[in-house]
Amino acid sequence: MRRFxxxxVLPRPVSDHFPVLLEGGGLIRGPSPFKFENMWLEEEGFKDKMxxxxxxxxxGTSSFNLDAKLRALKDILKNWNKEVFGLIENKKGKALR
Incomplete structure (x- = not known):
């Protein structure tokens, strides 16, 4: 996979360094990283569910257990968020238009 x-190389106007020009094209984005939403803490019963x-x-080992719990929790929270709040990003985008 090519990064750029x-x-x-651009001309060096004053410095003894050559500026480098990197042009990215066809950048493919992956899925957005998981983010914990502070609004979840305000939801009735959320802390008990957590x-x-x-x-x-x-x-497994302690580190394996922690990793497994965090991965499982991420999926649970994503699904719970969709059930309770719906697609927040879509709603937010529509509200900002």
Missing amino acids: SEVG KTWWGSKFT
Whole structure:
């Protein structure tokens, strides 16, 4: 995979360094990273649900258990968010238009 579609060197006007021009083209974005929303903390019963969700049991080392819990929690929170709040980003985009 090429990081930049074109790389060029610009003339050096004053400095003894050559400026480099990087032109990115056809950049493919992956899925956006998971973000914890502070508004979730205001939702009735959310903290109790978090305790239940966090109580999931996994077998393995401490670091494996932490990783597994965080991954599972991410999926649970994404689904819960869609059920309770709907597609926030779409609503936010429409409201800002």
